[in-house]
Amino acid sequence: GMAVYAASKSYVIRFTEALTHEVRGSGVTVLALSPGPTRTRFFERSNTGTSGAQFETPEQVVSTALRALGRRRG
Numbered sequence: 001g002m003a004v005y006a007a008s009k010s011y012v013i014r015f016t017e018a019l020t021h022e023v024r025g026s027g028v029t030v031l032a033l034s035p036g037p038t039r040t041r042f043f044e045r046s047n048t049g050t051s052g053a054q055f056e057t058p059e060q061v062v063s064t065a066l067r068a069l070g071r072r073r074g
Contacts, residue, residue, distance in 0.1 A: 001046070012034070013032050016031070017032075031065065031068060031069055035056065036053075036056065037050065037055045038061050039055045039056070039057050040058065
């Protein structure tokens with residue numbers, strides 16, 4: 001039951017790479033955010049095991065993404 005999920009993540013990564021090439025030199029930064037286990041309802045809805053997973057909060061994921069964007073500026 002995870003084929004569509006995995007395929008869609010792959011698509012987003014490839015789309016991000018293509019978009020990055022298209023906007024190169026324009027001043028636009030493109031970032032694919034693909035976090036690991038995050039405290040959301042995803043795991044309960046997907047009936048995916050969480051044994052041993054180390055979860056981040058949504059706030060931690062956003063903070064990491066903003067730091068990544070900040071490193072790419074100027």
